[in-house]
Every structure is written in C-alpha cells, then in structure tokens.
Amino acid sequence: MARPIDSSLPDAVRGHWADRIAPARLRPYLRLARIERPIGWWLLLLPCWWSAALAAGAGGQPWPNPWHCVLFLVGAIAMRGAGSTYNDIVDRDLDARVERTRMRPLPSGQVTLRAVIGFLILQCLIGLAILLQFNAFAILTGFASVGIVLLYPFMKRFFWMPQIVLGFAFSWGALMGWAAAFGSLSLAPVLLYAGTIAWVVGYDTIYALQDIEDDEIAGIKSSARFFGAKVRHGIAICYALAWVLIAAAFWRAGTGPTAYLGLGLFGAHLVWQVGKADATDGAGALRLFRANRDAGLLLFAGLVLDSALRFL
Template sequence: MSGQTAHDLRVADAVPDHWADKYTPLGVRPYLRLARIERPIGWWLLLLPCWWSAALAAIAGGAAYPNPWHLVLFLIGAIAMRGAGCTWNDILDRDIDVKVERTRQRPLASGQIRTRAAAAFLVLLGLIGLAVLVQFNGFTIVLGLISMLVVVIYPLMKRITWWPQAFLGIAFSWGALMGWAGAFGRLDPAPLLLYAGAIAWVIGYDTIYAHQDREDDELVGVKSTARLFGTRSREALIALYGAAAVLIGAAVVLAGGHAIALIGVAAFAGHLAWQIRRLDIADPALCLKLFKSNREAGLILFLALSLDAAVQALA
C-alpha cells in the first residue's frame, strides 16, 4: 500500500465527499478521522443536552434566551471532547476494531496512525476542552472534571456489561447538568431530571446504532443492549424513549416552562415514536438513518425551550 493510499483510507461508514477527505493535507486526514470530524452526528448528540440545559436555565432565570457565549463554548467543547472520547475509544479498541467490518479501516486499526501519535492527539484535544471549561464558574469546572471519570471508563464497559449504552448515556448526557450549572453555579431538581431523561434517550438511540454491529459484536464477544434486547428492541425502546419524554417533561415543568416548551417535548416524543415505528433491526442502513435523526429530535426540543424562554420574557 502506498503512503498516499494509506493516509487516504476511508472508514467504511464515513460521510462520502466530506471536506475533511477532500481539502485537507493527507497527513492530517487520519487524525480528523480519528476525531470523527467527518461524522458530526456524534458531537451534535453530545452538544444537544448542553443546549437543552442552557435553554432550561433561561426559562428558570427569566432570560429571553440562553447565554450565547455559553452556547458557543459548549459547541467548541463538544467537538473537542467528542474527538477526545473517540480517540481514547480507538486506542483501547484497536485490537477489536480490526475484527469488525465497519471499523477495521479506522486509523489506528488500519495502521495509519501509531498509538503514541494518537495519545499525543488525545492530549491536545483534552487541552482544548480544558481551555473551554475554565471559562465557566468554579462549580461548573469541578462538575466538568468529574465527568472525565465516566469518559475514561466507558470504552471498557462493553467488555464487562451488557449495558455499555448506559455508561455512554451517563457520559453523553452530562451536558444536561452543565448548562444549568453554568448559569446558576449549582444544580437543582430540574437539571437532574433533564439528565435522567437524556440518559434514557442516549441508551435508546445508541441501542439502534449498535444493531449495525450486532453480528460482529457477537463474534468478537463485545456486549451491547442491541444484543441484550435482540428482537425485543422495539419494546425496550418504547420504555426508554417513554421514560426520556416523561423525565424531560417533568424537568420543563419544574423549571417553569409553559405551553411552547411542553409542545416541544411532545414533538420530541413524537419523533422518538416515529423512530420506533420505523425500526428494522435487520436493516443496518435504516438503523444508521434513525440514529442520525436524533439530531433533529434534539434540535426540536432546544428550539421549543428557547422560544418558550423568549415568549415568557416578553410577556
């Protein structure tokens, strides 16, 4: 394999014709793929609970809109920390990834990047995340640092438990606490309920995602809720997505949300119901499509919460 071909090796499920694979130097591309830059759905799903929490805090605090500076910081932090999480995951999983069809061309598994270089890249992304975190109040900084414990252990969970998606939920939903903490310097029942609802949401959508690898995971001995639920996945999603809608709705009520916010929760729940209705666990392409559609579901909720805050402030 030539040097150019090695650096231009695309991962099987990468977005085709992405700018990262067309306009960046060959030597940089493996690092961008390591951070999943060409697959923005990951940082969107990490970002949305942060934005929900910031919008919920705006409602509770009587502000007309979420703190714009905080929204920008959360965006930068989500991109950096999602990249760091993916890099850490690939460092730990490089021997597993080479055995799975969808992941065997990832930069570490395919030999495009050495482990030492990936570790240096991980440190760089972590420093960017830290630079974002220290812009917040002291309580939020400590809260953000605590989340690193979950991020570190998550990639190991699929080796020891059938519920690795729950640990992903704990990590990916942390932003549901951060937006509120950034606004008030404390936590209250509303963000805690939002956090619990977001965890249920993450377990649900990542179960759908994991059905893409169900057969390969069984061969290599990797555990997941997709394998655990199997043909009962639709029933499990009804419970998980139902819990997410109820818990998030309760958070909105506690924060003082009015009709617009609750309509947003209902629309969010309707989108999740559509995913359940469409689900076919034997169709990997459909599973990926439904998984990605959670960005739209999350944006619907964020926009409704933000609009509710604006209307209440103007009333």
C-alpha cells in the first residue's frame, strides 16, 4: 500500500490547485505529470506555436491554424507529463539523493512503480490520440522524437551537457508546427529547431543552478557544473546562438518587421536573464527559468501580429 504524503515539492507553484483541492489519492499522479509546475508544458508548447506561426506567415495565412494550436496545447501537457513520469521512473534512485527531488512521488513511496507505469501508458495514449489528428508527415515526424525522449534521462550519468539532449527533445515542436501546416520540412523550421535547442540549453542551465551542490554529491552531470565559474558566460553564449539562429529562421521564412520586433523583445529578455543569473541564488534561478514562458510568448506574439498585419 502506497504511503500518502501531502507535501508539495519545493519548485512547485505555491498554492496550486493540484496541491490544495485535488483529491489526496490523485495528487501523486498530478505531481508525476508536473501539473503543479506548468512552466514545463509551456516550454514544450512554445516551439510548437512558434513553428505554427512561422508557417502561417510563410504560407500567407493571417494567423496560425487555431485547431493545430489547441492540439499542440493538449499534446504538450500530456507528453510533458509522460516524459516527466518516465524520467521519474528512470531517476528514482538518483532523486532520493537530491534534496529538491527526494519528495517526488516515487522515491518518497507515495505511489508504486507498477501504478506509475500504468499512468505513463495512459498519458502516452493521450499523446498518441493527439498526434493522429495531424497529417501523415507530421505523425512520422512526431514519432521520430521518441528515441531522444527515451535517451535523455540517462545522459546525466555520463554526459556533461545533458541539456543538449533535452534540447533535442523539448525543441521538437519547432519542426511539428511547420510539418502540420505543410506536410513537409524546409530550412526555416530546421533553423528554428536549432535555435530552440540553444535556448533550451540556456534556460535549463539556469534551472540546474538550483542543484549544483546536490548534483556534485550524487555525481549528476549538468551544464551548470560544466560551465562552473563561467556559467553566466555559458548561458550568454547559448542565448546569443539561439537569437541568431531564430533570426535566420525568420529571414528564411520571409517574415516581416513586426516579427523582428518580437524577436528583439525576446532577445532583450534573454539579456536580462543573463544579467540576473547567480549561481548562489537558487530561488532566483527558478524565477528566471520560469520567466522564459514570457520570453517565448513575446516571440510568438511578434510572429502572430506580423501575419495579421499583412491582411489589414
């Protein structure tokens, strides 16, 4: 019998409904899916929306396909939950040795491994149902990401930059929005994908600042540990590369000036993050990490407005 534990995790949104009003027996599963930490699905969703908006502009549409955007939203929540649940299965022993993660449902004994595997299957089936709503090329493109997702949790054991592999997985939506719109890929979404990978490495390095001491004890590798005293420089390089590659994607797709205005605001937000990053401030690192939702929405807004203004 699993032990009921009603404590929320340290990086969860304070007072989230999943920790306040959800039935006690469901709360461990909501935590496995990271429902009380919505920033994860936002960061998975935003590249999908960027790609859909970039495709709309390139295809002469006034806005991204609304139905696709809804599907990407539901799919991002489901697949972020599935990925996090799978990660918790793989990392259950490591999580027990890290202060921030030891109270996760599996290492703390709130749920059984068998129940977690069943929950993982359920989330994957929801994600599959969403994926099957797209064209055949987009479906195949979606399936192509599975190997990367399965590989990621193991990388922190032997690769000093596991955030790169996370970037390959979390940026996949930068291909999906274009594939869903056109049934093919071109250089523009590939450049967007590359830029998004660099963005993911940058923001997840900020996130990893919370765990540097525990990661050293547990032997977990991360980009924050790899960069060491030069971590701010490392984040700056990642963000600069992200900005340049995304700008190249915009140029290749033929976007207009309003999109570049959004890109400028996105870049300014990244510069602000670099200036605020502090390896000794874990709480500040979490706030900066979460702020990437706002940075991503600025970029998306610029793309959407650019397409809409062409029809006025």
